[in-house]
Amino acid sequence: MxxxxxxxxxxxxxxxxxxxxxxxxxxxxxVMSMNIKEGGRYCGFxxxxxxxxxxxxxxxxxCLQEVDQMTTRNGGRDWLNEVAMATGMMPYFCHSxxxxxxxxxxxxxxxxxxxxxxxxxxDLAGAREKRASGWIYVQLPGGECVRVATTHLALESAQxxxxxxxxxxxxxxxxxxxxxxxxxxxFNANEGSDPISYAANRWKDLGKGYGNTYxxxxxxxxxxxxxxxxxxxxxxxxxxxxxYTILDCPDLSDxxxxxxxxxxxxxxx
Amino acid sequence: MKRTIKQLLAVQWPVxxxxxxxxxxxxxxxxxxxxxxxxxxxxxVAPEVPETPVITNxxxxxxxxxxxxxxxxxxxxxxxxxxxxxxxxxxxPKSIFYLFDRCDFEVGKGTAAVKIAxxxxxNAYFLPSETTGEHYTKGTGVVSxxxxxxxxxxxxxxxxxxxxxVSIGLSKPTTITLFNATFDTTEQVAAAVEAFGVELQxxxxxxxxxxxxxxxxxxxxLKKNFSGYRVEFxxxxxxxxxxxxxxxxxxxCRSIEELKSINLPYWKVTMEKFF
Numbered sequence: 001m002x003x004x005x006x007x008x009x010x011x012x013x014x015x016x017x018x019x020x021x022x023x024x025x026x027x028x029x030x031v032m033s034m035n036i037k038e039g040g041r042y043c044g045f046x047x048x049x050x051x052x053x054x055x056x057x058x059x060x061x062x063c064l065q066e067v068d069q070m071t072t073r074n075g076g077r078d079w080l081n082e083v084a085m086a087t088g089m090m091p092y093f094c095h096s097x098x099x100x101x102x103x104x105x106x107x108x109x110x111x112x113x114x115x116x117x118x119x120x121x122x123d124l125a126g127a128r129e130k131r132a133s134g135w136i137y138v139q140l141p142g143g144e145c146v147r148v149a150t151t152h153l154a155l156e157s158a159q160x161x162x163x164x165x166x167x168x169x170x171x172x173x174x175x176x177x178x179x180x181x182x183x184x185x186x187f188n189a190n191e192g193s194d195p196i197s198y199a200a201n202r203w204k205d206l207g208k209g210y211g212n213t214y215x216x217x218x219x220x221x222x223x224x225x226x227x228x229x230x231x232x233x234x235x236x237x238x239x240x241x242x243x244y245t246i247l248d249c250p251d252l253s254d255x256x257x258x259x260x261x262x263x264x265x266x267x268x269x
Numbered sequence: 270m271k272r273t274i275k276q277l278l279a280v281q282w283p284v285x286x287x288x289x290x291x292x293x294x295x296x297x298x299x300x301x302x303x304x305x306x307x308x309x310x311x312x313x314v315a316p317e318v319p320e321t322p323v324i325t326n327x328x329x330x331x332x333x334x335x336x337x338x339x340x341x342x343x344x345x346x347x348x349x350x351x352x353x354x355x356x357x358x359x360x361x362p363k364s365i366f367y368l369f370d371r372c373d374f375e376v377g378k379g380t381a382a383v384k385i386a387x388x389x390x391x392n393a394y395f396l397p398s399e400t401t402g403e404h405y406t407k408g409t410g411v412v413s414x415x416x417x418x419x420x421x422x423x424x425x426x427x428x429x430x431x432x433x434x435v436s437i438g439l440s441k442p443t444t445i446t447l448f449n450a451t452f453d454t455t456e457q458v459a460a461a462v463e464a465f466g467v468e469l470q471x472x473x474x475x476x477x478x479x480x481x482x483x484x485x486x487x488x489x490x491l492k493k494n495f496s497g498y499r500v501e502f503x504x505x506x507x508x509x510x511x512x513x514x515x516x517x518x519x520x521x522c523r524s525i526e527e528l529k530s531i532n533l534p535y536w537k538v539t540m541e542k543f544f
Contacts, residue, residue: 081387115422
């Protein structure tokens with residue numbers, strides 16, 4: 001092959017590489033995890049303190065646990081819609097069970113419209129309550145889609161936590177396992193425990209090394225520090241953590257909250 | 270000059286890349302179940318329905334819309350507060366869904382459907398009708414007293430179609446998925462049938478805006494390419510769109526009434542399910 005042809009071939013290969021790299025799609029989003037402790041008991045079940053915190057961080061999606069909807073103890077307050085109106089986000093309440101004349105469960109808030117959503121309720125034998133997990137398919141500006149799930153796993157035993165996670169995995173991946181997905185919330189399992197080892201089969205733990213999430217500074221003397229709240233990602237490759245912040249808000253919950261900036265780079269097609 | 274396979278691939282790489290990207294951009298990865306019976310030859314005609322409805326199997330959907338092209342529904346004197354009052358004051362039988370066409374979603378402000386739901390202790394959903402914008406996304410706000418455990422949908426380049434599923438009590442417990450979309454081309458209808466044909470032949474009811482000048486084409490396309498459905502159209506003089514109600518053959522649209530609540534135009538759609 002002449003030198004001219006070699007140079008030409010090399011140039012074409014390089015162009016192809018450049019085109020491939022520049023065509024590689026990615027998506028960035030900010031998620032928050034908030035276990036608000038019994039419907040927001042620590043601040044009198046008010047919605048405004050949570051809405052103000054969320055507004056301060058401008059997340060794309062908030063994953064909430066322990067949300068009351070129009071219960072006696074929260075004064076019949078439609079807590080989630082109040083936060084949604086105050087932040088301009090779209091709400092999705094995942095009803096776990098009837099409670100005090102209203103509902104109790106997990107919830108999602110999205111800064112962007114979602115075109116698809118699913119809720120499952122896991123009712124394990126021997127569990128003290130039913131637990132809902134839910135996920136939304138959010139299309140971000142530009143057209144890329146991500147799936148974000150909220151969950152609050154069973155706490156009665158490590159085996160039940162694993163069973164619960166298996167149910168979430170089965171249902172969420174039945175809807176596809178290639179779309180970038182985040183599973184966020186209170187796993188009721190400490191780092192290094194069997195449930196978190198089990199989670200590692202399908203998920204990448206994006207919060208490793210960023211600190212514990214329970215309890216808040218108010219209860220540090222009473223309870224041992226643990227990491228109970230997670231941001232898990234699927235597929236396990238392609239995710240980059242831009243920042244991962246643990247928020248200590250002792251007036252709002254016994255759990256610390258998480259704010260994570262994440263990027264997913266799609267594999268080459 | 271003879272080229273090796275490697276050289277050919279190198280030359281064609283950008284082209285292949287472009288083709289792969291285009292294939293990857295088709296609205297396939299976002300939820301449709303696919304299917305839908307094609308009509309192999311001949312035109313489909315829906316079977317006759319009983320003249321007298323079974324009252325306990327009737328349900329109602331209110332579709333608030335101007336059937337216009339470019340205007341958000343809640344603009345000018347059309348106020349979301351009036352819609353809240355309408356939902357709150359409605360006498361029995363209450364509608365299972367209140368749809369607010371062009372109840373758009375604005376970043377940082379959300380959609381008026383949430384406030385309407387909040388005022389009535391109900392649930393709000395939003396079905397986007399276009400690709401998410403940096404600041405603003407057109408779509409339909411849905412308010413229902415029923416909690417939905419799922420929204421199915423597709424968000425593709427050519428079609429945005431979502432449906433809210435709720436379980437309601439007719440003479441037997443029934444799960445209905447109410448779809449909503451805006452169709453400007455027959456190709457979009459074909460894509461909707463491709464994505465959710467199975468649902469539209471079982472328990473999916475589609476309330477859609479169809480460009481007035483495409484209504485005939487859509488009707489023809491359905492007759493030739495789909496089956497197991499019933500379709501009705503309604504519209505006003507001079508509007509850009511008509512309302513289309515497409516439902517499985519086990520359902521029927523009994524009536525579509527054009528009404529107004531103060532200054533809010535709406536279509537009262539009464540449907541029946543056969544068991």
